[in-house]
Amino acid sequence: MGQIRNFCIIAHIDHGKSTLADRMLEITGSVRKVDHSQMLDRMDIEQERGITIKLTPARMQRKGYELNLIDTPGHVDFQYEVSRSLAAVEGAILLIDASQGIQAQTLSTLYQAMDQGLDIIPVLNKIDLPAANPDRVAGEIENVIGISKEEVICVSGKTGQNIDLVLDAIIERFLSPEAFKQKYPKKFGL
DSSP, X not given: OTTEEEEXXXXXXXXXXXXXXXXXXXXXXXXXOOSOOOTTOOSHHHHHHTOOOSOEEEEEEETTEEEEEEEOOXXXXXXXXXXXHHXXXXXXXXXXXXXXXXXXXXXXXXHHHHHTTOEEEEEEEOTTSTTOOHHHHHHHHHHHHOOOGGGOEEOBTTTTBTHHHHHHHHHHHSOOHHHHHHHOGGGGTX
């Protein structure tokens, strides 16, 4: 159990959650690189509208670790599915568009994750876009959430830039299920 990491991705709609998940699956060799995007969005309406409605699990292997991604809806209308996802993991990637910054719905889900004791890895996506301003958005993260700028990982889900750093951070920063239980025994009735 010490080699397992269960995590989700908290993101506002169109901040690149499905694209990031696709690149993670490709880089870990869990799937071949394909033209089809949004591999975890299985419902027709999810693919048609580019949104995640139902949580979807995906297993990846990296450096001897099993990484279990619970794909989480990004819209507040699907709060029940978000709650289910957060209850199944020990860590969350906070994914923010480097040109748009933090959105209110994202904060709502983030605070719920933090209340549950989840470790958070802040990731700025879409750094390849001309309007990207990673320094400003990293400052927002530090000011609003209190997570240091130095902990922020800047990526491009589209090109795959720095996705390997996110995968390594998941291994290094997130607790295994057993370690999480030991840290928060009351949460599990222990």
